[in-house]
Amino acid sequence: xxxxxxxxxxxxxxxxxxRHAGEAHIARPAGIAEISDEAFEAYFxxxxxxxxxxxxxxxHIHGCxxxxxxxxxxxxxxxxxxxxxxxxxxxxxxxxVAAAAPxxxxxxxxxxxxxxxxxxx
Amino acid sequence: MRRFSGFALAREAMxxxxxxxxxxxxxxxxxQYDVVIVGAGGHGLATAYYLAAEHGITNVAVLDxxxxxxxxxxxxxxxxxxxxxxxxxxxxxxxxxxxxxxxxQALNYNVMFSQRGVMxxxxxxxxxxxxxxxxxxxxxxxxxxxxxxxxxxRAFCPPLNISKxxxxxxxxxxxxxxxxxxxxDAVAWGYARAASARGVHIIQNCEVTxxxxxxxxxxxxxxxxxxxxxxxxVGVVAAGHSSVVMAMAGLRMPLESFPLQxxxxxxxxxxxxxxxxxxxxHAYISQSDKGELVIGAGTDQYTxxxxxxxxxxxxxxxxxxxxMFPMFTRMKMLRxxxxxxxxxxxxxxxxxxxxxxxxxxxxxWGTGGFKATPGSGHVFAHTIARDDPHPINxxxxxxxxxxGRLIDEAAAAAVAH
Numbered sequence: 001x002x003x004x005x006x007x008x009x010x011x012x013x014x015x016x017x018x019r020h021a022g023e024a025h026i027a028r029p030a031g032i033a034e035i036s037d038e039a040f041e042a043y044f045x046x047x048x049x050x051x052x053x054x055x056x057x058x059x060h061i062h063g064c065x066x067x068x069x070x071x072x073x074x075x076x077x078x079x080x081x082x083x084x085x086x087x088x089x090x091x092x093x094x095x096x097v098a099a100a101a102p103x104x105x106x107x108x109x110x111x112x113x114x115x116x117x118x119x120x121x
Numbered sequence: 122m123r124r125f126s127g128f129a130l131a132r133e134a135m136x137x138x139x140x141x142x143x144x145x146x147x148x149x150x151x152x153q154y155d156v157v158i159v160g161a162g163g164h165g166l167a168t169a170y171y172l173a174a175e176h177g178i179t180n181v182a183v184l185d186x187x188x189x190x191x192x193x194x195x196x197x198x199x200x201x202x203x204x205x206x207x208x209x210x211x212x213x214x215x216x217x218x219x220x221x222x223x224x225x226q227a228l229n230y231n232v233m234f235s236q237r238g239v240m241x242x243x244x245x246x247x248x249x250x251x252x253x254x255x256x257x258x259x260x261x262x263x264x265x266x267x268x269x270x271x272x273x274x275r276a277f278c279p280p281l282n283i284s285k286x287x288x289x290x291x292x293x294x295x296x297x298x299x300x301x302x303x304x305x306d307a308v309a310w311g312y313a314r315a316a317s318a319r320g321v322h323i324i325q326n327c328e329v330t331x332x333x334x335x336x337x338x339x340x341x342x343x344x345x346x347x348x349x350x351x352x353x354x355v356g357v358v359a360a361g362h363s364s365v366v367m368a369m370a371g372l373r374m375p376l377e378s379f380p381l382q383x384x385x386x387x388x389x390x391x392x393x394x395x396x397x398x399x400x401x402x403h404a405y406i407s408q409s410d411k412g413e414l415v416i417g418a419g420t421d422q423y424t425x426x427x428x429x430x431x432x433x434x435x436x437x438x439x440x441x442x443x444x445m446f447p448m449f450t451r452m453k454m455l456r457x458x459x460x461x462x463x464x465x466x467x468x469x470x471x472x473x474x475x476x477x478x479x480x481x482x483x484x485x486w487g488t489g490g491f492k493a494t495p496g497s498g499h500v501f502a503h504t505i506a507r508d509d510p511h512p513i514n515x516x517x518x519x520x521x522x523x524x525g526r527l528i529d530e531a532a533a534a535a536v537a538h
Contacts, residue, residue: 001431002423016433020422022377037523045375045466045522049364051426074378075426 021057024069073100145317157352161185162194165358166312167498173319176506186328190309196460197491198417202239202300209516211262217496230311239300242399244289252295332370340479361461363484379420380430384457388412402441430459469528472514
């Protein structure tokens with residue numbers, strides 16, 4: 001079971017409190033009735049499904065109820081960082097990615113803010 | 122390779138079984154093949170076998186980054202059935218069941234196919250309606266399926282708890298008697314042996330790292346950890362890694378990969394005569410010929426390539442098993458494991474040509490690909506050999522996510538996704 005840091009509650013909580021909500025940073029096209037079939041397919045069905053760092057949405061359904069985003073390594077399942085909805089996709093350093101990869105020496109996600117701490121992000 | 126027969130068995134019994142030899146060759150890769158198959162699981166090996174056996178194309182290589190049958194072929198719960206709702210699905214899965222019925226003879230290899238019946242339980246009014254709809258739809262498609270009341274369900278599977286006091290009481294069941302199980306490893310080994318005997322090269326520990334394309338965009342071969350291999354036709358049968366391999370040709374896929382777990386108990390004497398599945402409480406169970414209970418759990422909610430999943434997923438499944446079969450409450454579980462399944466938006470597979478000339482894809486089997494192994498390989502071989510899909514896999518295109526012609530088994534599949 002994953003341990004997930006909610007950027008709103010600023011607390012690491014067990015996965016059972018959360019609902020995975022798919023790939024992040026997919027913008028719904030404006031004027032969706034007018035877009036081509038190809039554009040709709042790309043928006044609605046096509047997914048990166050990356051082996052490596054994935055950006056994904058989670059919802060703290062049994063907590064604050066809010067959506068947020070996370071960067072996670074899809075082979076080790078280690079989180080690199082979680083961040084609030086609406087914030088831009090973070091630039092991850094090589095060290096961060098290496099630490100989250102299998103065999104890497106990862107510290108818990110959002111360690112800088114303190115896993116259970118209340119420090120400002 | 123020596124043919125298996127009663128006579129051969131008797132002779133080898135006299136010689137302490139020292140004369141069987143290797144079941145398939147492990148050749149060095151050639152620099153060029155007519156067809157390269159990426160992925161030596163059941164589907165990939167079956168494709169190679171039917172290319173050789175039915176289409177006369179024997180200059181074929183099956184490449185795998187690990188060992189053959191080491192992915193989902195060796196990790197599934199071996200259930201075989203064809204009671205799918207839609208016409209397209211019923212056609213392809215029943216095509217597979219018909220091939221399963223003659224497979225041990227065709228391959229001269231005992232895949233231990235056992236049509237012991239697959240029973241799906243209904244626990245509420247919705248289940249009853251859905252399963253009865255399946256029964257009727259299946260019968261119209263010539264697929265056997267019948268409705269049982271709780272007493273008949275218990276008669277078919279005596280360990281089943283049909284008490285009305287159960288948390289989710291059994292109110293009926295749909296039974297496909299032609300469904301059953303097969304020995305998963307034997308399927309991979311049988312296809313590998315039969316394909317190798319026809320000249321197919323099975324090359325293990327050979328990871329594909331790139332797909333080469335010519336100036337016109339057509340496939341010209343693959344790059345591997347054992348060097349470049351030229352081929353004008355490449356079939357990708359990479360299951361959970363389909364997105365990764367297809368990305369090498371610049372294609373983005375309508376796929377997400379999830380961990381799916383299974384587990385087995387300690388082996389016990391024969392006590393469980395069939396396969397039982399329950400959508401609502403989410404569990405499926407059968408007993409292997411070795412005596413272990415084989416139990417399938419659900420997928421984790423997040424995408425992953427980790428080949429492992431959360432303990433709470435299998436714990437939840439065991440809660441359901443104990444509820445349905447109280448006699449198993451003190452059984453010990455021996456092993457659990459995970460595989461990575463590639464799931465499409467409509468929960469139906471993709472067996473098709475791609476926008477890249479010479480590149481073919483067989484993927485998206487999600488949580489239930491094992492049962493389709495022979496049918497999948499058979500029609501995919503046809504697609505590659507003729508450069509044109511077989512009528513059975515013609516609806517399972519990659520383009521359906523653009524045209525909207527989905528085969529929406531999402532709500533119709535046996536277990537909740």
